[in-house]
Amino acid sequence: xxxxxxxxxxxxxxxxxxxxxxxxxxxxxxxxxxxxxGLGSFTLNFMVGNPLAVxxxxxxxxxxxxxxxxxxxxxxxxxxxxxxxxxxxxxQPVVELLDQxxxxxxxxxxxxxxxxxxxxGTLSGNTTVTSNNGLATFANLTIxxxxxxxxxxxxxxxxxxxxxxxLTVTQVVRAMVATTAPGGAASGxxxxxxxxxxLRDAAGLLVPSATAPxxxxxxxxxxxxxxxxxxxxxxxxxxxxxxxxxxxGTHALTFTYGGSPAIAPITTPSIDRKSTRLNSSHTDISxxxxxx
Numbered sequence: 462x463x464x465x466x467x468x469x470x471x472x473x474x475x476x477x478x479x480x481x482x483x484x485x486x487x488x489x490x491x492x493x494x495x496x497x498x499g500l501g502s503f504t505l506n507f508m509v510g511n512p513l514a515v516x517x518x519x520x521x522x523x524x525x526x527x528x529x530x531x532x533x534x535x536x537x538x539x540x541x542x543x544x545x546x547x548x549x550x551x552x553q554p555v556v557e558l559l560d561q562x563x564x565x566x567x568x569x570x571x572x573x574x575x576x577x578x579x580x581x582g583t584l585s586g587n588t589t590v591t592s593n594n595g596l597a598t599f600a601n602l603t604i605x606x607x608x609x610x611x612x613x614x615x616x617x618x619x620x621x622x623x624x625x626x627x628l629t630v631t632q633v634v635r636a637m638v639a640t641t642a643p644g645g646a647a648s649g650x651x652x653x654x655x656x657x658x659x660l661r662d663a664a665g666l667l668v669p670s671a672t673a674p675x676x677x678x679x680x681x682x683x684x685x686x687x688x689x690x691x692x693x694x695x696x697x698x699x700x701x702x703x704x705x706x707x708x709x710g711t712h713a714l715t716f717t718y719g720g721s722p723a724i725a726p727i728t729t730p731s732i733d734r735k736s737t738r739l740n741s742s743h744t745d746i747s748x749x750x751x752x753x
Contacts, residue, residue, distance in 0.1 A: 498564075502526050532558040532566040535573070535615060535623040541602065544611075544630040547663030549586065549601045554625060556597040556615050565595035573597035573617045577604075578624055580611030605664035607632040634671050634697075634720055635663040637727050643704065643714055645733040651688070651705045656729060658699040658716050668697045673720025675699040680715035680728045684708020691719070 490507075497503060505522040536557050543551025556573050558566045574589040586601040597615075604611060610627035641657035660671040676691040688703035699716075706712055711733055717726040 497527050500527050500529055529566060529568050530560040530562070530564075532569065532571065532617075532620060533561045534559055534621055535617060537615065537623055537625055538596070540625050541599075541613060541628050544604055544608075544628050545663065546582075546607055546630055546632045546666060547603065547605050547635070549603045550628075553599045553602060554613065554615070555599070556592075556623060558592055558595050558597070558617070558620070567595040571597070571617050571620075573615055575599060575602060576614050576616065578612045578614035578622075580608045580627070582606035582608050582611050582630055584613070603664075604628075604630045605662075606630065606666060607670075632662045632666070632668045632670065633722070634660045634668050634673065634718065634724065636661050636665070636724060637675065637716060637718055639716065639727060639729050642729045643701075643732055646705070648684070648709055649687070649705060649707050651703060652732070655701045655704060656714065656716070657701070658694075658727075660694055660697045660699070660718070660720075671697040671720065673718065676717045676719060677701060677704060678715050678717065679706070680713040681731070682706075682708065682710055682712030684710075684712060686714075 495505075502524055503526070504524045506519055507522070508519040536559055537554060538557050539552065539555040541550045541552060541554045554575065558569070558571055558573075560566050569592070571592045572589055573592060575584065576588065577584050582604040583606060584602065584604055586603045587599065588602065590597050590599055597617075602613075608628070608630040611630055612627055613625040615623045615625070638659045638661055639656060640659050641654055643652040643656040644654045646653050656677065658675050660668050660673070660675075662668050671694045674691050674693045677686065678690065679686050684706045685708065687705040687707060689701070690704070692699050692701060704714075711731045713728050713731045715726050715728045718724050
């Protein structure tokens with residue numbers, strides 16, 4: 462016995478017979494591995510003997526409909542890559558919904574949620590997207606914090622979770638923050654307090670691996686900056702200790718990052734430099750008594 466398939470009223474064109482012939486046993490022919498790739502209404506045709514011979518007996522089955530099977534699992538088509546702390550991945554993940562035959566299920570909209578399965582960091586962005594034509598495409602996922610191997614989990618109701626490959630998240634200095642602003646003092650004396658600058662990434666987190674130098678300079682006001690004006694960061698922190706200004710009046714300091722990539726300098730609020738004057742007891746000759 463041989464069979465072929467005939468389609469009616471369907472927009473799908475891929476139809477495949479897995480088993481096309483079988484031998485009768487006690488007059489009964491049983492097919493066990495037939496399958497159809499496609500959707501719509503079908504009729505099977507069964508022929509006896511040589512299907513190419515003229516007058517071969519044949520019979521049609523009752524018409525039946527092939528529908529889309531439900532999704533049973535997911536697969537990560539495109540894994541996340543190019544992760545910098547606080548910056549959306551350069552390669553965003555794409556997840557597909559598959560049926561039991563590993564065919565993409567395109568006729569349903571399913572919410573797929575991304576989360577961190579293992580590893581440090583905080584995931585942000587649009588973490589839940591709805592599948593379209595069987596694909597859940599993420600657009601702006603971001604992780605805050607450095608990691609050598611963060612794994613993302615993709616979840617959908619009724620389906621097993623799917624994990625991404627480990628993702629490396631780097632930290633890059635994108636900004637400076639003055640955690641301690643310089644204070645005023647007398648001309649020539651040390652600033653009190655001394656300024657402290659932190660190097661931070663795009664997420665606003667301290668970058669402990671940063672060691673690039675930061676240079677202090679006078680942004681406004683007359684005078685000369687004294688002390689060690691350029692220091693390398695230690696664990697992402699630049700702690701000045703001996704800065705002073707010779708000169709009077711109001712001053713502001715600017716701090717410039719010496720690493721790569723270049724970032725905008727920052728200027729601290731103005732500080733007041735006061736002159737030093739002799740204020741101890743002294744003799745006023747205008748009040749000296751006259752000679753007797």
